[in-house]
Amino acid sequence: MIRESHNAVVARNEKWRGPIVTEPYEVGWAREIIVFVRALSVEGATAGIEARIQISPDGMCWVDEGSRFELPTRADEVTFARVAHFGNWLRIVAELPQGVCMQPVVTISLKA
Amino acid sequence: MTELFEPSLRALRLADPRLSRFDPLPRIITFDDFDRGFCGWTQLVGNYEGSLDVMLPGYAQHSAAMLSTCTAWEFGSHGGFDGSYSLKIATRPRRRAQNVAIKRLTFRRRGPIRLEFYFTFKPEASELRLSETDVRSIGFLYDLQSGDEDAEAFRIMPHMRFLNALDGEHVQKWQFKRRTTPFRPLGTENKTVTHYHLSPEDWEDLPGGGQRLCYNEIPTKINWHYACFDFDLETWRATHFSCNDRSFDVAAYEPIRIPGMRNLWCMLNLAFFAEADTDKRAFLYVDSVCLSGDF
Numbered sequence: 001m002i003r004e005s006h007n008a009v010v011a012r013n014e015k016w017r018g019p020i021v022t023e024p025y026e027v028g029w030a031r032e033i034i035v036f037v038r039a040l041s042v043e044g045a046t047a048g049i050e051a052r053i054q055i056s057p058d059g060m061c062w063v064d065e066g067s068r069f070e071l072p073t074r075a076d077e078v079t080f081a082r083v084a085h086f087g088n089w090l091r092i093v094a095e096l097p098q099g100v101c102m103q104p105v106v107t108i109s110l111k112a
Numbered sequence: 113m114t115e116l117f118e119p120s121l122r123a124l125r126l127a128d129p130r131l132s133r134f135d136p137l138p139r140i141i142t143f144d145d146f147d148r149g150f151c152g153w154t155q156l157v158g159n160y161e162g163s164l165d166v167m168l169p170g171y172a173q174h175s176a177a178m179l180s181t182c183t184a185w186e187f188g189s190h191g192g193f194d195g196s197y198s199l200k201i202a203t204r205p206r207r208r209a210q211n212v213a214i215k216r217l218t219f220r221r222r223g224p225i226r227l228e229f230y231f232t233f234k235p236e237a238s239e240l241r242l243s244e245t246d247v248r249s250i251g252f253l254y255d256l257q258s259g260d261e262d263a264e265a266f267r268i269m270p271h272m273r274f275l276n277a278l279d280g281e282h283v284q285k286w287q288f289k290r291r292t293t294p295f296r297p298l299g300t301e302n303k304t305v306t307h308y309h310l311s312p313e314d315w316e317d318l319p320g321g322g323q324r325l326c327y328n329e330i331p332t333k334i335n336w337h338y339a340c341f342d343f344d345l346e347t348w349r350a351t352h353f354s355c356n357d358r359s360f361d362v363a364a365y366e367p368i369r370i371p372g373m374r375n376l377w378c379m380l381n382l383a384f385f386a387e388a389d390t391d392k393r394a395f396l397y398v399d400s401v402c403l404s405g406d407f
């Protein structure tokens with residue numbers, strides 16, 4: 001049996017400013033995940049800004065999973081985090097400092 | 113030939129638990145059981161050229177469909193109609209927010225096609241109240257175009273939605289639309305245009321289309337519903353629509369009809385959509401989908 005695999009774009013070209021959070025995504029069928037963030041544009045200094053992976057029992061109450069990764073610092077840069085053992089729900093959160101704006105494409109690559 | 117084999121074909125299908133809950137036409141074009149993955153259902157992305165910034169806001173809000181276990185915070189996973197997974201279309205938590213999942217095919221024969229699916233809907237259970245008016249609508253549509261050698265080039269978009277609630281009123285009726293928004297060119301190459309066929313305007317009541325669907329008594333319990341929509345690719349007319357125990361008169365039903373595009377010949381797209389009536393996510397679950405044709 002071929003392993004299921006799927007790419008889900010959960011954020012696209014939104015203007016990220018201040019606190020950001022992606023929409024809840026159900027990932028219970030998958031065994032492993034890579035969350036990619038590609039910047040379409042970046043305004044301001046984003047060096048060192050980290051995003052965090054969060055998991056949830058119900059898609060409403062969230063807790064840090066422990067994985068962190070830096071956001072891109074320029075257009076077309078891609079950063080990512082590998083995640084395993086995450087239950088049924090996943091999202092990413094970050095806090096962008098004042099004056100920083102990023103337009104991302106966030107892709108969750110899932111594999112069973 | 114179809115008549116000769118019909119009794120044995122029917123018996124075979126009734127003996128198959130996956131198909132016996134459907135009444136397909138002789139040829140099954142697609143059978144999407146979401147325990148086998150997404151089966152070609154994906155996010156509807158809006159048209160663009162040069163930059164994503166030109167995408168209409170109605171499309172820009174769309175997000176990825178999910179394989180869902182339909183999980184509730186207080187009793188756990190509901191599961192699908194059959195097996196664990198269903199296709200879930202979730203809006204953002206904003207009044208009037210919409211989301212659409214689509215499957216893109218082309219057709220090979222003119223004639224009757226039948227779309228059957230089981231569905232249910234709920235808002236996100238973020239409050240301890242029934243929330244029966246928090247989902248504005250759920251629905252489905254085809255996006256079709258005539259063949260490249262047809263005498264007349266046109267695009268046909270049959271739409272149907274269950275208007276569950278509007279501005280807090282529990283409406284519960286089926287509606288269709290025959291108009292879309294004016295076309296708008298995108299970019300500078302004169303190759304791409306856009307229009308917003310899911311705009312809130314121009315929905316019309318299906319005559320006799322009121323229906324009270326089972327909703328259940330708390331915001332997390334769901335019940336699956338059956339829907340069946342027949343459309344003819346030769347006459348470009350709807351011929352039948354039913355949901356659960358009700359059949360509706362489709363004599364007044366008309367699809368959106370617009371000029372053909374230069375690159376969409378024989379297109380047969382299917383889509384499901386959900387819309388929120390409050391600042392709460394609206395969820396449409398589908399499990400499963402059977403598209404069949406009389407050929």
